[in-house]
Amino acid sequence: MDVILLERIAKLGQMGETVKVRDGFARNYLLPQGKALRANDANKKRFETERATLEARNLERKSEAQKVADVLGGKSFVVVRAAGETGQLYGSVAARDIIDALAAAGFNIGRNQVDLNNPIKTIGLHDVTLHLHSEVEITIQLNVARSADEAERQLKGETLTSADAIYGVDEDALRPEDFFDPDADGDSDEE
Incomplete structure (x- = not known):
């Protein structure tokens, strides 16, 4: 299906371009959301008469x-979650949780503006991309920790999931021989 784009859409085209897209994408996303019009003579004339207002509205949204x-841009937000000693979360941090953290800080961001392909399942510092407009995207840092104190330590650069941080043991000093006895299987060299 050929459509006329009413705004810039990533990987598709600029405002005013006529592009060919799959029928389902046009019917289920572009047309209902007001991002495109079917490319016929009447809609082409309509677009040309409304072009100035569409460009002004787009510029206003972009600003x-x-x-x-x-x-x-560049801010860090803390999300506190329960996690095991290895840093694996018992749940996960999804787009909804990121929106809640941003709302608590006073920012109103839509769930569809969060670019999170997979939920976050470990503690640590994670970069999350926000698409605020088709031409404006930023990256924020999400600090997932078990407590606010732990979040502060992570910001300072401490590793909280290594054996050193959890057990107070230097990982480099650990050797396999320290954990098992090679003669423990019952075979002894003595007869």
């Missing part, structure tokens, strides 16, 4: 998104 990006 608002850029203001939010300037404030949000």
